[in-house]
Amino acid sequence: MKHIKKISDYTMVGSIGALAAVSFTGCGDSSSMFEQPQQAPMQQETQKAQNAFVIIAETAPGKYKIEDEFPAKETRIVLKKLDGTERVLTKAEMDELVKEEAAKIDNGTSELTKDPSEVSSTDSGMGLGGILLSSMAGAVLGSWIGNKLFGNSNYQNNRRASYKSPQTYSRSKNSFNQAKKSSMAKKSGYQKKSSTRKSSGFFGGSKGGFFGG
Numbered sequence: 001m002k003h004i005k006k007i008s009d010y011t012m013v014g015s016i017g018a019l020a021a022v023s024f025t026g027c028g029d030s031s032s033m034f035e036q037p038q039q040a041p042m043q044q045e046t047q048k049a050q051n052a053f054v055i056i057a058e059t060a061p062g063k064y065k066i067e068d069e070f071p072a073k074e075t076r077i078v079l080k081k082l083d084g085t086e087r088v089l090t091k092a093e094m095d096e097l098v099k100e101e102a103a104k105i106d107n108g109t110s111e112l113t114k115d116p117s118e119v120s121s122t123d124s125g126m127g128l129g130g131i132l133l134s135s136m137a138g139a140v141l142g143s144w145i146g147n148k149l150f151g152n153s154n155y156q157n158n159r160r161a162s163y164k165s166p167q168t169y170s171r172s173k174n175s176f177n178q179a180k181k182s183s184m185a186k187k188s189g190y191q192k193k194s195s196t197r198k199s200s201g202f203f204g205g206s207k208g209g210f211f212g213g
Contacts, residue, residue, distance in 0.1 A: 051075040052136040052176075056128070057164065058082045063125035066135050066163045069172045071179040075137045079128075094132065094141050101129030102145045112149065116157050126162055134162035136176060 053072035056064050057080040067080065077089040089097075104110035111126045112133060125131065133142045133149070142149075149155045163169040 050136070050139045052140075054078070054135045054137050055080065056131055056135070058125075060124040062127065064128050064131045065125040066131060066168065066172075068164075068168060069136055070175045071136075075140050077132065077135075077137060094137075097129040097132050098138075098142045098145070101127075101133055102142070102148070104129070105145065105148050112155050112158050113152055114158070115154055116161065126158070130158075131162050134159040136172065 051072050051074050052069050053076050054069040055067040055078045057067040059065050061082070064079075075094075077094060079087045079089055081087070101110055101112070105113055108114075111130045126134070132138060133145075160166075160169055163172070
């Protein structure tokens, strides 16, 4: 595949787990898998927090499954091939994969939207584009096709099957839910401090202020 950079090109040392934990771990927000475009500033900030570090493993020639994923500051997709090599997909390549899968969704050939009984390769995985949109990274990369997938029961079922195991899916879901709670708690704390500052000082009405009464 063209335009794919090896992990070594990023001058990072250590295992995938160490790479992810040190370089990419951050707050995530999975409150909505696919946001609509033209978002308000606050929604855009939320969108930034939806980035994910995803490890996709090739399970059979041309078939893939999500091996692991968790919230990150930047979206990164690590591709593990059958021959043991590990690569990081470029942004241009990810965009092209999403574009190709979107065309399949439109013409009804995408494994994402087919009835699960019609997807004969569910056990071995799906094509790379479908797997990419099944991951949490799809919330960022495929936001512009969200209305084609949102509420589609086939997509939801096939998405769960795109993970290496039910445990992998549950672990991912829990990690993004936890990141969401953490993000909300931080925002709440900031708002509370801001409110406290406004209610004190020269004009806040406190006894220590000039206009405190």
